[in-house]
Amino acid sequence: MDTSTGAAFLEAIRTSLPNLRLLTDLLDLEGYRRDETAYLEPPPPLAVALPTETAEVAELVRLAAQHRVPVVPRGAGSGLSGGAIAVAGGLTISFMRMNRILEIDRSNLVVITQPGVLNAALKQAVAAEGLFYAPDPASTEICSIGGNLGTNAGGLCCLKYGVTRDAVVGLEIVTASGEVVRLGGRTTKDAAGYGLIPLIIGSQGTLALITEATLRLRPTPPPSVTLLAFFPSLTSAGDAVAAVVAAGVEPSTLELMDRTTIRAVDDDHHLGLDRDAAAMLMIESDLPGAGATRALEIADAACLGAGAASTIVATDPAEADLLRQARREAFHSMERLGVARMEDVGVPRGRVPAMLAEIERIAAEQGLTIATFGHVGDGNLHPNIILDRDDPDGHAKLLRATDALCRAAIGLGGTVTAEHGIGASRREYLELQRGSAAVALMRAVKTAFDPLGILNPGKVLPDA
Amino acid sequence: MDTSTGAAFLEAIRTSLPNLRLLTDLLDLEGYRRDETAYLEPPPPLAVALPTETAEVAELVRLAAQHRVPVVPRGAGSGLSGGAIAVAGGLTISFMRMNRILEIDRSNLVVITQPGVLNAALKQAVAAEGLFYAPDPASTEICSIGGNLGTNAGGLCCLKYGVTRDAVVGLEIVTASGEVVRLGGRTTKDAAGYGLIPLIIGSQGTLALITEATLRLRPTPPPSVTLLAFFPSLTSAGDAVAAVVAAGVEPSTLELMDRTTIRAVDDDHHLGLDRDAAAMLMIESDLPGAGATRALEIADAACLGAGAASTIVATDPAEADLLRQARREAFHSMERLGVARMEDVGVPRGRVPAMLAEIERIAAEQGLTIATFGHVGDGNLHPNIILDRDDPDGHAKLLRATDALCRAAIGLGGTVTAEHGIGASRREYLELQRGSAAVALMRAVKTAFDPLGILNPGKVLPDA
Numbered sequence: 001m002d003t004s005t006g007a008a009f010l011e012a013i014r015t016s017l018p019n020l021r022l023l024t025d026l027l028d029l030e031g032y033r034r035d036e037t038a039y040l041e042p043p044p045p046l047a048v049a050l051p052t053e054t055a056e057v058a059e060l061v062r063l064a065a066q067h068r069v070p071v072v073p074r075g076a077g078s079g080l081s082g083g084a085i086a087v088a089g090g091l092t093i094s095f096m097r098m099n100r101i102l103e104i105d106r107s108n109l110v111v112i113t114q115p116g117v118l119n120a121a122l123k124q125a126v127a128a129e130g131l132f133y134a135p136d137p138a139s140t141e142i143c144s145i146g147g148n149l150g151t152n153a154g155g156l157c158c159l160k161y162g163v164t165r166d167a168v169v170g171l172e173i174v175t176a177s178g179e180v181v182r183l184g185g186r187t188t189k190d191a192a193g194y195g196l197i198p199l200i201i202g203s204q205g206t207l208a209l210i211t212e213a214t215l216r217l218r219p220t221p222p223p224s225v226t227l228l229a230f231f232p233s234l235t236s237a238g239d240a241v242a243a244v245v246a247a248g249v250e251p252s253t254l255e256l257m258d259r260t261t262i263r264a265v266d267d268d269h270h271l272g273l274d275r276d277a278a279a280m281l282m283i284e285s286d287l288p289g290a291g292a293t294r295a296l297e298i299a300d301a302a303c304l305g306a307g308a309a310s311t312i313v314a315t316d317p318a319e320a321d322l323l324r325q326a327r328r329e330a331f332h333s334m335e336r337l338g339v340a341r342m343e344d345v346g347v348p349r350g351r352v353p354a355m356l357a358e359i360e361r362i363a364a365e366q367g368l369t370i371a372t373f374g375h376v377g378d379g380n381l382h383p384n385i386i387l388d389r390d391d392p393d394g395h396a397k398l399l400r401a402t403d404a405l406c407r408a409a410i411g412l413g414g415t416v417t418a419e420h421g422i423g424a425s426r427r428e429y430l431e432l433q434r435g436s437a438a439v440a441l442m443r444a445v446k447t448a449f450d451p452l453g454i455l456n457p458g459k460v461l462p463d464a
Numbered sequence: 465m466d467t468s469t470g471a472a473f474l475e476a477i478r479t480s481l482p483n484l485r486l487l488t489d490l491l492d493l494e495g496y497r498r499d500e501t502a503y504l505e506p507p508p509p510l511a512v513a514l515p516t517e518t519a520e521v522a523e524l525v526r527l528a529a530q531h532r533v534p535v536v537p538r539g540a541g542s543g544l545s546g547g548a549i550a551v552a553g554g555l556t557i558s559f560m561r562m563n564r565i566l567e568i569d570r571s572n573l574v575v576i577t578q579p580g581v582l583n584a585a586l587k588q589a590v591a592a593e594g595l596f597y598a599p600d601p602a603s604t605e606i607c608s609i610g611g612n613l614g615t616n617a618g619g620l621c622c623l624k625y626g627v628t629r630d631a632v633v634g635l636e637i638v639t640a641s642g643e644v645v646r647l648g649g650r651t652t653k654d655a656a657g658y659g660l661i662p663l664i665i666g667s668q669g670t671l672a673l674i675t676e677a678t679l680r681l682r683p684t685p686p687p688s689v690t691l692l693a694f695f696p697s698l699t700s701a702g703d704a705v706a707a708v709v710a711a712g713v714e715p716s717t718l719e720l721m722d723r724t725t726i727r728a729v730d731d732d733h734h735l736g737l738d739r740d741a742a743a744m745l746m747i748e749s750d751l752p753g754a755g756a757t758r759a760l761e762i763a764d765a766a767c768l769g770a771g772a773a774s775t776i777v778a779t780d781p782a783e784a785d786l787l788r789q790a791r792r793e794a795f796h797s798m799e800r801l802g803v804a805r806m807e808d809v810g811v812p813r814g815r816v817p818a819m820l821a822e823i824e825r826i827a828a829e830q831g832l833t834i835a836t837f838g839h840v841g842d843g844n845l846h847p848n849i850i851l852d853r854d855d856p857d858g859h860a861k862l863l864r865a866t867d868a869l870c871r872a873a874i875g876l877g878g879t880v881t882a883e884h885g886i887g888a889s890r891r892e893y894l895e896l897q898r899g900s901a902a903v904a905l906m907r908a909v910k911t912a913f914d915p916l917g918i919l920n921p922g923k924v925l926p927d928a
Contacts, residue, residue, distance in 0.1 A: 105812075105814070106710070107706060107709070107710075107812075107813065107814030108812040108813050108814045108815075109709065109813065110812075130712070151655055152655050152659070154653055154655075158653070162626075162630070163653060165659065165662070166626070166630060175901070175905070179901055181899070181901040181902055181905065182899065182902070183898070183902055185812065185877050185878070185879075186812035186877055187810045187811060187812050187843055187877065187878050187879050187882070188810070188812075188813070188842050188843060188844075189618055189622070189627060189810050189839075189842045189843070189844050189879075189882040189883055190810060190879040190881075190882060191615055191616050191618075191666055191808075191879070191881045191882060191883050191884060191885045191886070192879045192880055192881050192886055192890070192893075192894060192897050192898060193886055193894050193898055193902070193903070193906050193924060193925075194663060194666065194667055194671075194906045194909055194910075194924070195616070195629065195662045195663050195665065195666050195667075196663075196902065196905055196906065196909075198629070198659045198662030198663065199658060199659050199660075199662065199663045199909075201659065202655055202658065202659050203658055203659075207658075218714065219712035219713075219714060220712070242571060245571075245573065246570070246571075248594070248683035248684070249683075250682065250683060287751065287752060287755060288751060288755045288758065288759075289753060289754055289755050289758060290753055290754065291751060291752045291753050291755050294752065294753060295752075344655075346651050346652070346653050346654060347651060348569075348571075348572040348574075348649070348650035348651050348652075349571065349572050349573065349652070350569070350571030350572045351572075375653075378652050378653045379651055379652060379653070380652075380653050413649050413650055413651065414649070414651050415649075415651050415653075415654040415655070415656045416656055417654075417655045417656050418651070418653040418654060418655055419653055419655050420655060421655045422655070422656055422657055426656070429656075430656060430657050433656050434647075434656060434657055435645065435646060437639070437643055437645040438645055438646070438647055438657070438660065439657070441639070441645065441660055441912075441913065442657050442658045442660065444912035444913065445658055445660075445663075445909060445912050446658075447912065448905075448908035448909050448911065448912040449905065449908065460657060460658070461657075
């Protein structure tokens with residue numbers, strides 16, 4: 001796109017939407033260039049629009065289509081795949097001023113929200129009504145619902161309660177031509193026509209922009225009971241996960257931290273964790289009555305049987321909250337160690353021990369620190385590659401390590417991303433994982449939704 | 465399509481697949497004309513193929529594309545939307561000989577199956593391994609997994625455990641060009657690229673044919689505790705549902721039967737139900753330990769508070785099984801009363817009392833018997849329109865009643881089909897419910913997957 005196209009486009013926006021907040025100053029644009037993905041350094045966008053209502057978004061996209069300008073939707077910028085990074089000459093639409101919860105509908109157990117609401121704010125608002133919104137990425141305090149919808153975010157309790165896709169019953173979207181379309185409503189079950197909602201969830205703004213969502217709620221579950229188990233090796237922790245599953249326990253949370261993570265988290269939060277353990281599992285149950293205690297007794301026996309050196313049940317809810325909070329902030333504890341790039345591999349549950357072994361092998365072969373934590377009950381591991389801030393070869397080392405991790409996950413029948421998305425940072429692995437025929441179907445779907453290719457180009461699908 | 469095209473196509477099949485079972489005799493074809501949807505009378509298909517493996521399906525579709533012959537996938541023929549009814553001049557592909565369970569993978573909690581396996585057979589096979597496949601349409605004994613995938617089938621326990629779409633982690637499909645494509649695998653969480661699996665589930669064979677599925681399993685839940693509550697009016701039963709939800713109970717089953725259903729079921733099964741009640745709720749919990757009993761105590765109080773005349777807890781598991789079985793066979797009990805057409809409306813939970821009132825109004829206005837049962841905890845009601853077998857105006861009366869029911873559901877923010885699919889019988893309501901813009905997106909998706917329009921034409925999407 002040449003400069004005159006950009007200027008004409010901005011002029012058209014100013015004429016059509018005089019009250020829209022539109023940033024074009026380079027200093028302002030800087031904050032909208034990147035997301036939280038280390039080593040991604042895109043150019044600044046042409047401009048940033050901060051609409052407050054759907055009609056403005058529709059008009060922006062209509063003008064973008066007319067001027068053939070790329071559009072990048074952006075939530076809170078906490079993404080870990082580069083899904084919201086700027087595109088040269090493109091308009092970034094920040095949804096952070098569309099941040100109103102429109103309705104909490106108790107009788108239908110749904111909440112209707114704009115996309116700019118933070119996950120934690122939504123949870124808190126419905127909790128005040130005795131209700132529970134399940135999806136809880138570790139970044140809950142800083143991530144937006146719109147970003148969660150874009151990446152099909154998971155989190156700590158999706159093991160029991162499902163991922164973001166499972167929580168969505170209705171959407172309002174703006175299509176690539178600038179049309180506002182409603183999908184679904186407040187009905188839980190609907191078999192009328194194609195599942196466009198689950199198709200759009202996880203498409204990272206490449207098929208449509210989400211301007212409103214109707215999300216499923218549940219009654220607030222009982223308080224969790226929390227078990228911590230410390231292991232002398234990663235292998236024994238992996239075996240314990242398999243043993244817990246085999247024992248028929250369905251925890252609400254089943255998280256793993258390796259030694260580097262345990263120490264970094266303990267340094268930050270002074271929790272008195274066993275700093276010599278090679279791995280820790282955090283297992284929770286929120287079954288009512290004595291159910292949770294009974295489930296954790298079975299899990300405890302499974303952990304000890306698999307070789308746990310020690311186990312502790314956190315009976316004090318405040319203590320358990322602190323542990324959960326520390327786990328959620330694990331990535332930030334990593335960032336104190338250096339530049340941390342969080343990967344997001346997933347493998348079939350039974351392959352977790354093999355994936356953990358692969359991570360250790362890759363770290364040793366490449367002489368890198370890789371600290372691993374993650375939602376091990378789902379088979380979803382986050383290996384964090386830690387690099388010296390001043391290492392001039394940092395990026396090259398990172399690329400070698402992520403390449404090895406992605407290939408290992410695919411080799412185990414897994415995925416290169418379980419909950420962060422392909423975004424801009426993993427496009428070269430999509431075809432390797434899913435195969436060229438599946439990617440060809442995705443391209444056909446993309447063309448069906450966005451024939452001009454203006455919606456978040458350079459994300460999700462590899463260049464043709 | 466003219467006759468010579470059909471003959472050339474059949475000749476090509478016989479040449480390419482000499483060992484394939486291919487039916488062309490009119491008497492044989494008769495059994496593949498209809499499904500269980502009353503008053504749908506399609507012509508016989510050109511031929512029926514009964515492949516035993518994916519490669520045969522792929523070759524059939526490749527030839528069909530070459531000869532521009534429509535292809536209709538068919539499971540057990542128990543559908544209630546006409547999704548599998550024959551298309552004039554088309555090839556029906558029956559999947560009933562692709563009926564092998566390929567693997568029960570305990571460590572990854574998945575089962576890999578061909579589509580022709582019956583739902584009940586799959587449940588039974590995994591139960592023998594201590595595992596549980598959740599989706600359970602009332603027709604479990606006679607419906608195939610392939611049909612369940614096609615319609616995104618629900619059932620009695622999807623209130624707690626989700627619908628078919630929620631259970632699918634991997635698919636093998638044959639595309640409209642005859643290509644075999646694998647989607648997903650054994651990994652629970654995957655955010656790599658677009659959600660093609662949830663898009664294909666529920667598309668009733670109009671986007672691709674499913675030749676294999678990888679389905680999520682769980683540990684077998686504890687035995688259910690069952691509460692029956694009898695009400696003097698439909699309204700009070702509807703109020704009880706709202707009260708149960710408001711009390712924070714999450715039952716595993718929450719079913720309603722109206723008086724006509726209670727009597728028909730009791731006539732068939734001699735269960736000693738309260739035949740004078742206007743409505744009955746069957747509420748179950750499968751929480752472990754004392755959790756289930758406690759949940760049903762709360763539900764019991766909610767029912768009594770809403771005006772239940774009597775409640776009974778079935779403590780004997782055999783008695784509860786009998787009740788559940790009777791509920792599952794309710795449609796067959798209906799069929800003794802006349803020609804029964806089962807509708808499948810869904811409304812937001814809080815609108816259930818209003819929908820029940822609409823059903824009563826429509827029955828009265830049109831002078832028809834409409835017997836209603838359904839998965840009321842999901843807002844999914846099955847009004848059964850009962851017509852005299854000999855009534856020459858039966859079809860016309862049916863069309864008026866279904867039209868009124870569909871419009872009432874849409875008017876309440878609901879759906880014309882919660883779990884049976886649009887199929888051939890509800891196409892004229894798709895646009896009314898979802899809007900022309902959403903249907904236009906569906907058409908674009910259809911064209912992306914099936915540019916020649918050979919996959920199950922005349923189903924799901926209305927004629928353009």
